[in-house]
Amino acid sequence: MGVLSFYLKPNFLGLLKILNSMNWFIVFFSLINLSLCLYEDQIGKFDWRQTYVGRIKLAQFDTSSTAKRLIVATEENVLAALNLKTGSLVWRQVLETASAGNIQMLYLTPSDQAVTVSGVNPYLVRGWDVATGVLAWEWSLTLQDDERADFSEWWVSQNRLMHMLPAFGSHLEVTWYNVVTGENSGHTSKLPATWSNEGCVFTAPYYTCVSGSRGNQLLISLDVSSNAVQLISKPMSNFVGMESEGNLRPLDGNSITPGFIIDDKKIVLIKNNEFHPSPVSLSDPSASVTVVDSPTGPIVLQTWSDVAGTFSLTAHSASSGIEVPDIDYSSRSNGLPEPEIVASMCTRARDQLVCRILVTTADDAGHLLQQGGKVLWTREEALANVVAVEFVDLPVSDLDAAIESEFDQKEGSIWGAFTRRLQTQIQQLHTLLFEDTSSRGGPEPLVRDYFNLHKMIVLVTDSGKIFGMDNLSGELLWRRYEPSLDTENVLIFTRRSARHPPLTAYLTIIGKHEETGNGLVISLDPIRGTPVGEGTLHLDVQLLQAALLHRADNEKLHALILLDKDESVQILPLSSAPLVENMYMYVAEKNTAKVQGYALKYDGKSVVAQKTWSVLLGGPSGGHRIVAVADKPGGERGHSAGRVLGDRSVLYKYDNPNLILFITEGPDAVHKALVLATCVDGVSGAPVLAQAHRRARALPLAVHSEHFMAYVYYNDKQRRAEIATLELYEGKQRWTAAGAAFSSLAGARAAAADRQAYILPAAPAAAAATRTERSLTDKHVLLALSTGAIIELPWAYLEPRRPVTPTPEQREEGLIPYAPELPLPSEAVINYNQTVLKVRAIYTAPAGLESTSLVLATGLDLFYTRVAPSKTFDLLKDDFDYSLISIVLAALVVATYSTKYFASRKLLKMAWK
Structure with a gap:
């Protein structure tokens, strides 16, 4: 034994020395990242993301650094830097939501920092690094007088932040702060201003008002930054005559010279504490005016669009009023509605005046113009506020x-x-x-592919701009601006798909008229964006509800049924009126939680609506309001009539196509707040199910598909978000014969309900359910979180029948044991590392592949992808080895015929024996 250990001991020590010397190699190779993420080859193959910032309201050109940028602040509480040449996003910072993140001031310091003031009492003063967007410093400010805080004015002068707060009819309070530290001067100056009123304008450092009765009005201005009171006063008649209304509006676009416009008629500048009427006349009452510095002196820029849609840009010398022809431009092809100058900059290059003008328009688009009206780039920021989406099939070749x-x-x-x-x-x-062959390298034609994965996405934005987008690439194929469209509660209906050549597709958008509040119907060809049928139809009545007729006419067109405020019915086209039969509609009042049902019938002359039922959600005490409504998607098919249990019996689903889920919220005498979920039959008005959550706040997130429903609420007691799920069943015996249509008027029994609630360990922002063509795949629920992730959650985790302790039959059925908190694994994030900010809604649509569902998330960003809830069972994998299977198939064919040949020869030889 001693001899054996003598020979093994040196070898073992040598092995340890070799492993110790290899440690450095192990550490070296561990520093090399050989993989970036899971399924690296799938990134960007079936998905895309587009980032936006929102409508631009403040902007500054960054001219101090070598990398030319444009720093912008938007109405979506976003501070961002844009590339000056391409308009692409360099960096972006999304501030707090609602008024807490409202950016009120933007200033660029000589030290390459962007100073912003955001919020409404308390205010947050922040400094950002212009190159990277990193927060450099921050301090807060709270005013004692909260009622007047909304009238605060901010500006920066000599590295000091100045805050001006008016007390109308009394005085102006001016306070100075150190920009970086927030240290104030120790006192607040109170300048007497008995002439101040709510119609005053501020053009730093002058605060200008119109005082006095009409005909004897005075134009008064005060330099609020001066140590001594310097008041400027002139009669209004010196500028616009005796009949002036006294309406003031300041100059736009960070004007280098303080000034304002009186009654949309006269431009007045303030120089050396004096009013100077500009020698430049106002070209149009709606023109946006600014004064920009140039190598030849200050220039007055004006831009406007007339009634005919002609865009004009003019420039004049601010001192002499002489026109600058290098900048003047007028064209009708640009189509910039109601342009407004946000920022401008003029320099000289090679003995030529070069100007850059950032303009925002009424359709929320941002355009960077050059002299001569050349558009350098355009950002369609209206897509940051999408309110409605519709997936449309493409036509066949x-x-x-x-x-x-x-x-x-x-x-x-x-x-x-x-x-x-x-x-x-x-x-x-x-x-x-x-x-x-020359066209093979071009873009793909707009035709339907074999699996119907290629579709057109029609998006309606809050500004009234309508877009047609290619779902595979995200490219905007057409755009159309409807200035009279009020997009509150807008609806989209596909009245005829592109599956009926030579008939074109037919899509209708229903909203309100911006001025009258009456109904507005816009019918388009969704493939080309051109008007079809009724075109743009302005109704004379206010609409309550709209729906599509289930039956199509001879031209494969589904009629549009409109119910107005007088409970009369309009049908488009009128020739489809005889097709109305067994049609039901409901109208829900959001603020009162009152729901009314109507039955529509054709009486031989016209379609009439008869009120059949009325329900007050929340009980007779009232006080409730509707937060969310969820009904079944049109044309959705059921997966199956029932569910097979572990004991081989069948639990039949309560598959009511007329079921509507209402989520209401109201006060409660004991528990402060009450969330009530009510399922109502849309035909009979009968309440099928009701469920209450006390000490909770409702969120506008609800999902309804087949026989199950889910909705999200915030539990005030536990301070967490929870999701409640419902499943309705008829029982183990069907109410109707197999294959018979469901009847809401013949229900003799109440549906059995399974209900459960789960904890969401995140803050949800939007929810939707996956959709497939035949509903054969599993149902998944998509949840958009406030962190920017979109989670794909199987319904098996949300199922209310999950038992605490499963029985053998329940295990065989596949039920997962109940756990109060839902798992949100990172591998369930369908947008992996592509953060989608401020998601407001998720839209899903079926594809030709039964395993695939198309998904579009809208918010500050747009994100498109496709998911496969039951995996791609009807599609070959991307790494499928076609060469190997071809070789194997060829070998089998050769082996088959060879075997047949040799077998026949063997039989022939045996026959000759």
């Missing part, structure tokens, strides 16, 4: 349309059918042989 039309022609002889078949085959052969 001309060849496929010819084949479909061939089979649609049922009349004619056999010889005619044979002739059409020959013509189609010749056309296919011609397309194959003489296809233009």
Whole structure:
């Protein structure tokens, strides 16, 4: 034994020395990241993300650094830097939501810092690094007088932040602070201003008002930054005559010279504590005016669009009023509605005046213009406020349309059918042989693919701008601006798909008229964005509800049924009125939680609406308001009639297509707040189910599909977000015969309900359920979180039938044991590391592949992807080895015929024996 250990001991020590020397190699190779993420080859293949900042309201050109940038602050509480050449996003900082993040001032310091003032008492003063967007410093300020805080004015002068707060009819309070530290001067100056009123304007450092009665008005201005009171006063008649209304508006675009416009008629500048009427006349009452510095002296820039849509840009010398022809431009092709100058900069390059003008328009787009009206780049910031989305199928190719039309022609002889078949085959052969090879490298044509994954997305934005987008690339194919469209509670209906060539697709958008509040109907071809049918129709009545007729007419068009405030019915087109049969509609009042149902019938002349039921949600005490409404998506199919249990019995689903889920919120005498979920039958008005949550606040997130529902609320007692789920069943015996249509008026029994609640360990912002063409795949719920992640959660985790202790039958059924907190694994994030900020809604649509559901998340960003809840069971994997399977198949064919040949020879030899 001693001899054996003598020979093994040196070898073991040598092995330890070798491993110790390899440690450095192990550490070296561990520093090399050989993989970036899971499924690296899938990134960006089926998804895309577009980032936006919102409508620009403040902007500054960063001219101090070598990398030219444009620093902007938007109405979406976003501070961002844009590339001056391309308009692309360099960096972005999203501040607090609502008024807490409202940016009121933007200033660029010589030390490459951006100073912002945001919020409403308390205010947050922040300094940002212009190059990276990193927060450098921050301090807060709280005013004692909270009622007047909304009238605060801010500006920076000599590295000091000045705050001016008016007390109308009394005085102006001016306080100075150190920009970086927030240290104030120790006192607040109170300047007497008995002439101040709510119609005053501030153009730093002058505070200007109109005082006195009409006809004897005075124009008064005060330099609030001066140590001594310097008051400027002139009669208003010196500028615009005796009949002046006294309306003032300040100059736009960070004007280098303080000034204002009187009654949209006269430009007045303030120089050396004096009013100076500008020699430049106002070109249009709606013109946006600013004064910009240039190598040749100050220039007055004006831009406007007239009634005909002609965009104009003019420039004049601020001192002499002489026109600068290098900048002047007028064109109708640009189509910039109601332009407003946000920032401008003029320099000289190669003996030529070069100007950059940032303009925002009424459709929320941002345009950077050059002299001569050249548009350098455009950002469609309206897409940061999408309010409605519709997925539209693309038309088939001309060849496929010819084949479909061939089979649609049922009349004619056999010889005619044979002739059409020959013509189609010749056309296919011609397309194959003489296809233009030069066009193969161009963009993909707008035709439906084999799996119907290629679709058109129609988006309606809050500004009234409508976009047509390619879902595969995110490219904007067409855009249309409707200035009279009020997008509150806007609806989109696909009245005819593109599956009926040669008939074009037909899409209708229903909203309110911006001025009158009456109904506005816009009908478009969603593929091209051109008007079809009724076009733009302005109704004379206010609409309560709109719906599509289930039956189509001879032209495959589904009629549009409109219910107005007088409970009268309009149908478009009128020829479809005889098709109305067994049609029901409901109207819900959001503020009172009152729901009314109507039955629509055709009486031989017109369609009439008869009120059939009325329900006051929340009980007779009232006080409730509707937070969310969820009904079944139109055209959704059921997965199956029932569910097979572990004991081989069937639990039949309560598959009511008319079921509507209402989430209401109201006060409670004991528990402060009450959230009530009520399921109402839309035909009979009968309440099917009601569930209450006390000491809770409702969130506008609800999902309804097949027989299950889910909604989200905030538990005030536990201070957490929770999701409640419901499933309705008929029981183990069906109420109706198999295959019979569900009837809401013949329900003799109440549905059995399973209910459960789960804890969401995150703050949800939007919710939706996946949709497939035949509903054969599993249902998943998509949740957008405040962190920017979109979680795909299987319904198996949300199912209310999850038992605490599963029985053998329940285990065989596949039920997961109940756990109060839902798991949110990182691998369930469908947008992986592409953060989607401020998600407001998630829209889903089915594809031609039964395993695939298309998903679009809208908010400050747009994110598109496709998910497969039951995996891609009907699609080959991307790494499928086609070469190997071809070789194996060829080998099997050769082996089959070889075996057959040798077997026949063997039988022949045996026969000769």
